[in-house]
Amino acid sequence: MANNILIVPEARDGSLRKVSFELVTVANEIAQGLGGAVHAVVLGNEVSASAEQIAKTGIAQVYQVDHAALQNFAPEVFTAALADVIRKTQPAVVLFGATGFGKELGARVAARIGMGLVADCTGYKVEGGTLVLTRPIYAGKALATVKAKSLPVMVSIRPNIFPPASADASPAPIEKIELSANAARSQVVEKVQKEAVAVDLAEAKIVVSGGRGAKNAEGFETVKQLANTLGAAVGASRAAVDAGWIDYSTQVGQTGKTVAPQLYIAAGISGAIQHLAGMSSSKVIVAVNKDPDAPIFKVADYGIVGDLFQVLPVMNEELKKVLAEK
């Protein structure tokens, strides 16, 4: 039996999310270990451009399920579409991005096909003819090593960990597959426009977070300005979120987002265990805090004991200079 790997790229607003190309990198290595080819399935409405893009990453085959019923997310319709492709192609491993979309769709499809799903993995290896994955648990307070007792298995891969494959190879064939079911009992009916804070927290290279030390919504602007200069995503501690200075969706930590950017700047955040859980695997951590005993300094690579209202504006001006020279 061929041990093919099927990846599920994520088409969003007409193009593919970056994690889709990271999946190619992971799939190539797994395919090498197991002895198989890499296939991709692109699901959505009018997703030819996305299918063509992923076809150019050096993979062997692309399947495209294109239908108006896949315009907005509808769990049952997407599940039916993906389950059909899996049944038809019998992959040994199905790879998703560990995004909201990938995790949700993966769970439902895994149940339909009766497969195990190892969610949110940050490491993988092929061993003894199966997959052994590592994944953070307790929001990063520990790392679990999980083995698929047998194949096939489904895996979701955390974004931003593996390098994306480039899309400059000669294109793989694209096969169109009909959608078998298009009635849904639950579905997204409307996207809600939000204020343009553009940089997605989970995928950001740099995150600048503020906590209770920002004092109020106005004070939090100092944090946002620094993020803006850096092209970074804005994050927050739960204290800042609960105080209403910034939206819930920016909370970093055990009950918020888990992030692992190249650079994480924590300003006016004490470093409670729930916050640390969500950001401790960042590559470089900077802490700015008035209290030299704040636990955040235990995980920081660079720390400044000082007032964020004095430190951040100077950083902001200095960074503008550095970035202008680049």
Next chain:
Amino acid sequence: MNVVVLIKRVPDTETRIQIKDGKVVTDGISWIISPYDEYAVEEALRLIEKYTGKVTLLCLGPVDAKETIRKGLALGADDAIHLNDPAFEGGDASTTAVVLAAALKKMQYDLVLAGKQAVDEDNAQVAIRVAELLDLPHVNSVIKLDLSDDKKSARCLREVDGDRDIAESSLPAIITAQQGLNEPRYPSLKGIMGAKKKPITDWKASDLGLDPGTIGASGAKLEVVRVDPPPARPPGKLIPGDAATAAKELVRLLHEEAKVV
């Protein structure tokens, strides 16, 4: 209306996870209802306050999970089912979902609420799997829930990866809670006292007609080989000087040494 809430018992988020011989040490841990499940419980209570009916908690967990179930009853839930059988232990998300689905098949409900994820293993899949196994629609990661007047459908505001959308579903359905759905209440003294008298029914594999080979460790498709502490971080540098000097030096270090800006 009858609302069933899936609750999981997890270590208090304050817990420092200790690891010995590749396993998490659970002795001395204080346990809580997983925070997202707490939002689900709160939402169920509010629905019942508005529409009348009954809130039933459904929990798969070891014998002493009962203590955590009581905490949910103290908040105001009416009764609970405890899926309590050593045969359930050592399973994975797929076997947990099989057991929960089998239990729900024996129950009557108009709506099932759950958490977006349990904050121990962070799987974010059990509730969705249950929906699929029961052939129910689901809506994931909800921060606002409104039922239609006839209670036959729900309109949900969702928050996913920082984006928001509105999803509609017919009922019954499984709806999972994301932070922001509500502000969970604290138990009242009366609630805590009253919880002692509320019924918790135990169900075992045999009560659900489940073959022990398909559940728990023997039915699991995944095996946790070991658990390790996260890699230690190298010691950091405190940058001396007044605020302006330190800030400038920090930017230099980020640029020249760490090369991240």
